[in-house]
Amino acid sequence: MNWMLPQVLASWAAMAAGAWLGWLGGRAMGAASAGAALGAMGAMGLAMAVDGLRARRLMSWLRGGTDAEAPRIGGLWGEIAYRVERSQRQRDQALVNEQRRLSGFLSAIEASPNGVLLLDEGDHISWCNALAADHLGLNPQRDRGQPITNLVRSPAFVAHLQGGHWLEPVALGLPGREGSLLVSVRGHGDGQKLLVTQDVTERQRGDAMRRDLVANVSHEIRSPLTVLSGFIETMQTLALSEAERGRMLLLMQQQSERMQGLVADLLVLAKLEGGPRPPIDRWVPLADLMQQVADDAVQISGGRHRVELAGGEALALAGSQAELVSAVTNLATNAVRYTPDGGHIRLSWSLRPDGQASIEVLDTGIGIAREHLPRLTERFYRVDSSRSRETGGTGLGLAIVKHVVQRHGGVLEVDSVLGDGSCFRLVLPPSRVRREPVDCAVA
Ligand code: ADP
Secondary structure, three states: OOOHHHHHHHHHHHHHHHHHHHHHHHHHOOOHHHHHHHHHHHHHHHHHHHHHHHHHHHHHHHHOOOOOOOOOOOHHHHHHHHHHHHHHHHHHHHHHHHHHHHHHHHHHHHOOOOEEEEEOOOOEEEEEOHHHHHHHOOOOOOOOOOEHHHHOOOHHHHHHHHHOOOOOOEEEEOOOOOOEEEEEEEEEOOOEEEEEEEEOHHHHHHHHHHHHHHHHHHHHHHHHHHHHHHHHHHHHHOOOOHHHHHHHHHHHHHHHHHHHHHHHHHHHHHHHHHOOOOOOOOEEEHHHHHHHHHHHHHHHHOOOOEEEEEOOOOEEEEOOHHHHHHHHHHHHHHHHHOOOOOOEEEEEEEEOOOOOEEEEEEEOOOOOOHHHHHHOOOOOOOOOHHHHHHOOOOOOHHHHHHHHHHHOOOEEEEEEEOOOEEEEEEEEOHHHEEEOOHHHOOO
16 A cells, blocks of 8 residues: 555645646636636646556556566556566466476376376376386377377277276287286376386296296106105015115115205305395406316216316406306316217316407317207206206206306307317406416416
8 A cells, every 4th residue: 555645645746736836827817716726637637647657558568468577657557567567476486386396296207117198088198208108109299189099909908998997907018029018097087097007028027937947846856756756665665685775775866966956056046146246356366266177077077088178368257256166167067968978178268359258168079959059048948858867967057157157247158069069158258357477377
């Protein structure tokens, strides 16, 4: 109300001044009262004209959309302009705050590990994050406003969306690639829907691997157990000679060793999968490691093969000594097991020009046909099951080797020619390789 008093006072002052001037003029002509009345009316007219001009400035500001600064005018119109401008500023600020909240909310949904898609009451796409678009094969900009059932045409999805029973998610394939997707639907607002999509390919693969592992382990353990229980029954029911008893006990011992080997390898794998990454600052001298493996290979071969250790550069590897020894020993043991008597086994290592270290186990054994090579490192994959079992194999050796080398940031390479022999190579990255002083090398 601080505009009112000055305006009233100014009007009164103008009227008083007009009346006084009119009275002065009127008195000279002998009509003082009429002059005063005319002067007052003239002053009032002038005040109204000034007011009209102010109102016009206000109107033209309002018509201009109020983006420009409000006109600085006094009186009632100035007060109106000020109040309109203030409420406009408050509304703009509220809008900015709302937009900030909305974009924060949308970027949080964008960062969600699941796809999120919003549908309006007619099942048109209102909004979706990049992950939902990827999962459903949509283009977030182009497809906005389109009916989702025109774009995701899987009958299972359409029936689920339109069925209205959304307690369970619906399973779909990923568009254009292998994999599975779960889509959950939730109703909200006035007939709108929220869709949450989740890529479950890895989870399903993990479930399948676990199922396969349990089936494989059960299968592997069942055969020795059957043999053992058969022998136990025979020993209980039949009177056996000392020689027969001895033969049976030997076979029983072999079967229980087979189970022990299997359990030991399974434990190694479990430890590798759950264990911490191999250290990057513990250096294992390679020459010592290879010497240890070669000594073991000589012992396992029992003189049936020529085992050679070809010394390479003096190198050390950063990582777990136990894991590296186990990996190279597995390769050397396989070389002995899959090389007929009289064959040659060669262990060597070298530093590649790019700084990688390569550990090689070469044999002149039975070799492996090309088609088996990609599957060799799968658990329980065997090219020749009977030979693997006869020689005490568990089918887990190369799976262990692959795990170890991957944990050290390297790869396992295999070259093999059926009937000619094989070459298994562990290749480790330069970050885990360093040269050692020369006296560490084995010549
Ligand atoms: P296993 O315990 O059966 O030897 P591995 O995982 O160590 O299991 O090896 C998988 C399969 O790869 C073996 O069953 C065998 O058929 C083949 N294999 C591994 N090493 C050699 C080799 N040096 N020469 C020929 N075949 C091999």
